[in-house]
Amino acid sequence: MKAAVFAAGYGRRLYPLTSSRPKHLLPLAGTPLLLRVLEALRSAGVQELGVTVGYMADRVADLISRFGATPIFQRQIAGTGQALKESKPFLMGEDRFFVVYGDVTVTAGQLIKLYRYVEENDLDGALIAVKRRGEGLYGVVRTKDGLLASIAEKSSEPGPVNSGIYILPRDILDIVEGLEKSPRGEYELTDGVNTLASKGFRIGVIVDEGSWWFDIGRPADYYAANLYYIMRDLGGRLHLDRMVEMGDDVMFRGPVIVGRGARIGGGCVLEGPLVVGEESVIGSRVHISRSVLMEQVSISSGCRIRDSVISERTVVGEGVEVSGDDPPCLVTGPGAKVPSYLKITKPTII
Known part of the structure; x- marks a missing residue:
């Protein structure tokens, strides 16, 4: 199984920490955040890793190439849907694959649990939701009968939030080709995942307490x-x-x-x-x-x-x-x- 990791963004909300390096290369307990994500995937048994690069692309590409990952040079930085669209050539031929946002923390144990959950329940895909209040910062995950019903992007409603850690079926690659821009002016992967759910694909949801999960979006999150x-x-x-x-x-x-x-x-x-x-x-x-x-x-x-x-x-x-x-x-x-x-x-x- 392959994995696509999104690491092309600017990290503007982390400024001034990101004025001289991409947020994905900020050190987390002494190790670059992106390297921790790649190490977790590799430890979970994922050998083929593709990483989208955009802001300060050469610096990110240098790090991941030394790790044995494939840089995917993103032509347009316009949201997670665009990132997956430009990852399509790397992911072609896979029935399912991991998708992980490169600015969140994840552990090998969580990735293994997600993979086994999909296999044991014969699902088309799955995602991890963590227990946080939405507060307008995250996508809130709604479920029905144990499966994904929808993700409400940047919602303040109660409920577990989208961690940005998925296993998705290859059908998502065609769906993201037809995405329209969201009110934020970006192509949202969550819109594509919602389309999967609405079309009857069985996308499971693991709800975790999520003490290990951080979305590194602001200096307070990084701290x-x-x-x-x-x-x-x-x-x-x-x-x-x-x-x-x-x-x-x-x-x-x-x-x-x-x-x-x-x-x-x-x-x-x-x-x-x-x-x-x-x-x-x-x-x-x-x-x-x-x-x-x-x-x-x-x-x-x-x-x-x-x-x-x-x-x-x-x-x-x-x-x-x-x-x-x-x-x-x-x-x-x-x-x-x-x-x-x-x-x-x-x-x-x-």
């Missing part, structure tokens, strides 16, 4: 997903990569990942869940907790930072204090400069 997967991957352990340098009296609490070549000054307290990216430099007497530091971040001495997402090459001046009750408290773009002795107590983007 929450990192904390969850740091804890899931490490438990309470510390992971130090190669060539990490540390001063005296450095203290680690809880799950912490420190990337290759990072330098940590004396007297620091690093409290997890926390990632310190490759080649980052942390000055002396710094206290950082529940945060994501990407590559080559510089934190000057005497800072106290919590609940933040700090992009690559950000420079934080001395004595900066970040705290608050509505995380992430601080989000920086690539190469941002945070002035010395700044005190941040409410959500701030720099």
Whole structure:
């Protein structure tokens, strides 16, 4: 069985995190999000992987080619229906195939469960729905007699929401050819899946509590997903990569990942869940907790930072204090400069 993974989008709602890289390459607990999706599919037994690429296509294509996946260069970035339409040459000849949105989290166990559910119940296809409130952000899944009735896109009605993880029959490839644009101006795969259901195709629905599922659409989603997967991957352990340098009296609490070549000054307290990216430099007497530091971040001495997402090459001046009750408290773009002795107590983007 093949899989198509959608990774062509711009990630505008994640700005400024996506100003210098596609959202699908943002690190999640130290590993690019898209690579986690591909690893889950491969671990579930899917050997042929096709990935749509668009925004910063060369960077995404380079990563997936090294993984052995096939880049599908998307000519028009216009929604998930368009992504599947342009994946048609890759998927031709398959009776059924996986479709996974490249900006959601998934595990091999969930993919295996979905495959077995289709096989054991002789279904045409299936999807995973997770227990979330729609709140106008997701497609709400409606069922009848255990099968899909419809998906209400961006609905605020109660009910489990579409995870963006499917097994679909080949008939969907012809259906998406005839899709019309939605009110959002995009071709929606969910319209095609609704057509399958209305035509009598048996599309099953697995409803899962979904603690493992995150839709990485906004900085708050990215922050929450990192904390969850740091804890899931490490438990309470510390992971130090190669060539990490540390001063005296450095203290680690809880799950912490420190990337290759990072330098940590004396007297620091690093409290997890926390990632310190490759080649980052942390000055002396710094206290950082529940945060994501990407590559080559510089934190000057005497800072106290919590609940933040700090992009690559950000420079934080001395004595900066970040705290608050509505995380992430601080989000920086690539190469941002945070002035010395700044005190941040409410959500701030720099």
